[in-house]
Amino acid sequence: MKQVETTINFGGFYHSIHDGNIESMIESSYDGGNYPEYHFDNIDHKKTEQSYIEDYCSKFTNYIFNEYGININFKDLKIWSPSEYNFNTDKIDCFVSKSQSNKLTNHFKKNDDFLKFLKNRTQSCDGFWSFYTFDEALNNKDNKLIMYLLEFLSNEFNEKEVVYGEIEFEIHLLKEVA
Secondary structure (H helix, E strand, O other): OOEEEEEEOOOOOOOOHHHHHHHHHHHHHHHHHOOHHHOHHHEOHHHHHHHHHHHHHHHHHHHHHHHHOOOOOOEEEEEEOOOOOOOOOOEEEEEEEHHHHHHHHHHHOOOHHHHHHHHHHOOOEOOEOOOOOHHHHHOOHHHOHHHHHHHHHHHHHHHHOOOOOOOOOOOOEOOOOO
16 A cells, blocks of 8 residues: 655644643643652653654544544654754654545645635745745645645644543653652
8 A cells, every 4th residue: 555654733742732731631640749750850751742642643533534524544653843943843744545645635625725724835925935836735746735734634623622631642751759
């Protein structure tokens, strides 16, 4: 089965709803100091974030199916984080099957909301130079249409579905506290 490598620009962990969800879970586990192992300094943030994105993508898959009747499975999920957060934020690198990617992109090529989003995301302006024009993106140059579409759907999913407690993940500790 042919796979397409893509990225889900889900909003990242830097000052986002996702970061807030993780912080809230840690704070509730710490419980006023009664469970010192859950102090922020003792959290393995990379493993905790990986656990978070795995459930996020599972629920995101369900959302796409429930809203649009299209099945898509994300494989080999990895977090990409920038070295500095002044121009970019975390993203999820993954693979999807070529057939699922085509089905999803074909469904949205005539969706007015998505086309407006794509036009905006491919518009160069002061301080931003788009790598792709609207037509290049819409014609799937370098298989990038799926990336824009997943960002559009992720924004929709975050707005409608992602609230505290909805994403189930495991907090990973660096070490046991006596």
